[in-house]
Amino acid sequence: MxxxxxxxxxVAIVLATRVAAQGxxxxxxxxxxxxxxxxxxxxxxxxxxVNASVIDRAVTLTGRVTMPFKRDDIGKRVAxxxxxxxxxxxxxxxxxxxxxxxxxxRIARAIYSHPAFWHDAAMVNPPIHIVVEHAxxxxxxxxxxxxxxxxxxxxxxxxxxxxxxxxxxxxxx
Numbered sequence: 001m002x003x004x005x006x007x008x009x010x011v012a013i014v015l016a017t018r019v020a021a022q023g024x025x026x027x028x029x030x031x032x033x034x035x036x037x038x039x040x041x042x043x044x045x046x047x048x049x050v051n052a053s054v055i056d057r058a059v060t061l062t063g064r065v066t067m068p069f070k071r072d073d074i075g076k077r078v079a080x081x082x083x084x085x086x087x088x089x090x091x092x093x094x095x096x097x098x099x100x101x102x103x104x105x106r107i108a109r110a111i112y113s114h115p116a117f118w119h120d121a122a123m124v125n126p127p128i129h130i131v132v133e134h135a136x137x138x139x140x141x142x143x144x145x146x147x148x149x150x151x152x153x154x155x156x157x158x159x160x161x162x163x164x165x166x167x168x169x170x171x172x173x
Contacts, residue, residue, distance in 0.1 A: 049064055060087075110158055135160060
């Protein structure tokens with residue numbers, strides 16, 4: 001009897017592990033589909049930053065965008081992805097500010113006009129995103145090396161920026 005109980009318990013553990021692994025793999029595929037959906041949105045720009053987390057096909061969107069319609073559009077597009085069970089759209093809309101808009105453009109020019117980033121500037125979706133809120137700057141996205149990470153940070157130190165937070169990740173691919 002004890003052998004049968006142990007065998008049933010082991011089968012249950014193996015099945016639970018397989019189901020969890022399949023759910024995890026499904027969630028990873030959803031994250032990739034969400035990233036592609038956001039990046040292919042014609043309104044998504046280097047001045048927006050959107051992140052997604054997926055747990056058991058439930059999606060939570062976070063980040064900041066420059067216009068309310070972008071938040072709403074991204075939420076609707078993600079909800080239509082096959083396999084998404086639910087969407088919580090916690091994307092924040094940055095306040096409208098001429099000063100912030102001008103600062104975004106100046107920082108983008110400073111970074112993407114530097115020879116180290118010319119290859120990125122030519123991309124449809126450049127990898128460095130510049131989020132500005134009340135003159136506080138956050139750099140997000142991916143770069144290829146620690147040198148590029150530090151260079152982008154240094155180039156973002158323009159007049160008018162109160163501070164710059166370097167949240168750039170290294171692309172390990």
